Amino acid sequence: MIVITACTSLRRYRSAEGPVINNDLASVGLFGIKLSPSAPALPGKSLWDLSAESQSQFIRILNNRFPGNSQFFNSLNMRYMTGEEKLFTDDYTGSDMRLVFSVVRNREAKVASPADRLEYLKITLTIPDDSVLKFTGWNNYSTEYGTIDIGNVSFTRSIDLSAAASLSFKNGGAAGDISSGGAASSSRKEDQKVGFRYLKLNGMISNRSISLEEEGTREIDLTGNISTYISLAFKRFPLTIAVFAGLKDSLGRSNEASDILADYRIVAVPLMKSIIDTIYGDMEMEYIYRNVKKGSVTFPEWDDKVVFYKGKVRSKVPLFTSWDYLPSFYCIGRDEGSTLLSSSRSGNQGNDLVFRSYREAQDLYDWLRDQVVTGKYSGKQIRLATSDIISYSGRVLSVSDFSGNNPLRVKEYFRREQKQ
């Protein structure tokens, strides 16, 4: 025997119509985009990477070794097994973004009632096929499910047993009957909860698009914000960055060229022919809207007469501006003309000198101007300790390179006015 008790809501609605197409009942916006270049993980391990028990033991050891307060506190931040430490990130093509999708119901719509809710959402953000960007990861790899209790079901089973025995005897003149009997019963009851699992949040990611979908359930409206973290990367283009050391001595005086060291590192920058002001993506939202035609007076939904509306909205959203993805590198050249100060080593063809910061470029510029304008290296080859030869347009530098209408100066390597 099955008994259904505590039946809260086995019905989703009283009656339903649709789906009817209507694109005006909801909209989606993308805001709160936080952009940061992908940072390399800190090398090595620290105290805080250990388990709880190991941490407490390690803290006791540090406390014994560093009795002074400031030494002890500093020791808590030390990093171990760091290996060779990198000074800079070498990859300028990755970025982490926090996307916040804001879903809004149109409460002014003609059909709207107070009991309406968004039943289902699917938001897709797509990068155009010809774009140089691609999605590389996010934080929504697991699907979130929710469960609701629909009701309780009881199972009852009972077993009744009975036994009877009788015996008749005759012995000479005596005769009689003996009988006995018994009965027993056993019952078992089992209660089960009936639940329903629904899709709270599910995501799909590919190189060109990310997709988030949500299912609503009774009395839960999907209007609101959905936040997700994603990683994007540009296609990579190699660029050589120069690092100069030993331009000045400890007293701030300019060193000789033979004391200066030059080193080069290849970094990755976005591969893009021209600088694009704003890179856009295409955002689309599909939704199912549960409109309560009758029954909005009560909170429970099982007595509602509903109409399901299906809609789709699309928009173009900005993902990056040139300020976000363009690395700030500097070089030494003229305002007019594209030739840059370069260096060459051991007879090989030179590289344009490109620096990570304005300060590094300016330090070299100041040293060169001092050495050339004072006559020390005017018209003469400048050879560094690392055998690099500094030149401009294949020739040695002279005083005229630092004076006149169009002198050499420090300038941005990537210039935003050079756009398509």
Added chain:
Amino acid sequence: MYYLVIKNLGVEKCIDIRNEDYYTSTRIVNCQRSFDFGQVSFVRNIKIRCIESPETLIEAVVYTDDM
């Protein structure tokens, strides 16, 4: 002379010079060098790979000053 020129993020540079027209598509070239080039005329567009990141095809232009 033939000049192989690439352009990235608005910066154009000549990365190779040859006496003959040596340039074919998918050739692998050192993209870190920089040569001066003056008045030249267009020959064709090709796609090359840089030694430093050979996984990516990069658009390049072949020019010549042999008028």
